[in-house]
């Protein structure tokens with residue numbers, strides 16, 4: 001039995017499914033997941049003694065690559081000063097200023113511990129502010145595991161979904177129809193400005209601006225879930241990239257430097273509803289945790305250097321052009337979609353499983369599901385990309 005099988009079997013004795021988040025279990029691709037011992041730059045190092053070029057990068061959180069020296073150095077300093085105080089620190093203000101500097105629409109914000117929490121809290125504020133109940137979301141998106149946003153999970157009573165209205169992404173008619181059905185009752189329109197959880201789906205021209213107009217017309221709060229896109233597709237997020245300003249933005253992943261972190265924030269008038277300023281309750285023992293906040297500061301400082309996003313985009317274009325070229329050469333039907341340093345690779349039915357494992361055998365780790373996005377980091381080299389394309393060529397053969 002190989003070491004991953006062995007570790008997985010042991011983990012399953014104590015941890016539900018052997019993993020602490022379902023997609024990690026390789027359910028979509030089969031086999032035991034690779035257990036990771038450490039990571040550096042573009043590489044994961046497995047308990048199996050092998051190294052893997054990593055295109056998951058903690059689901060996009062480690063945009064500088066794993067264990068970036070500037071992040072690690074700041075973390076070590078921060079940890080030695082104490083790991084949690086349950087009281088405010090100056091560093092929280094430092095990070096909040098940096099976030100607002102990049103995303104000026106986040107006039108006032110709140111730090112939480114995950115993307116799930118950011119979205120869940122943003123919805124509560126939107127409802128508190130508008131005094132309305134319904135939330136429009138899109139079928140193709142994932143916003144974390146808050147009850148009212150999980151239409152397909154057991155354990156969520158139908159009543160909890162009563163105020164969730166689903167529309168189709170890139171289809172403004174479906175949004176208008178939803179608004180029409182719930183005349184005057186829409187508290188929020190919640191959208192991933194680029195869908196990253198159903199392969200990568202780019203917004204059609206005018207879609208996001210259309211949502212902005214509809215939200216304004218019906219008095220709803222427009223919420224951009226930028227948990228993936230924030231500090232990823234540009235320093236200004238999707239809102240800067242596409243030039244559409246939401247009322248509230250949710251961030252996670254990169255904003256916390258790859259540590260457990262989330263943040264939501266937006267128009268001052270709306271955020272003034274949050275306790276202690278207003279009557280919408282939201283709190284957290286570890287919220288604004290000094291370790292996560294310091295990792296965030298270090299990462300955002302690196303990302304504010306000139307040209308970072310151009311480099312990321314160039315590398316990703318190089319990889320994705322190569323993927324399309326190899327697919328064509330092999331007569332395969334690889335569908336590659338990319339924007340900035342996010343990409344997805346989809347293949348018909350069972351072919352993805354085979355493709356995934358063929359790459360894995362060659363030391364290339366892509367996200368273990370055809371519905372998940374993949375990510376490049378600043379640490380990926382030309383050598384990594386060449387090695388990947390070579391593995392793809394062999395896999396497609």
Ligand code: PMP
Pocket residue numbers: 059114115116117119142143144145192196197225226227228252253
């Ligand atoms: N929103 C989006 C767009 C996401 O992709 C995710 C998770 N990848 C979340 C929210 C939830 O974030 P978390 O896993 O940190 O709770």
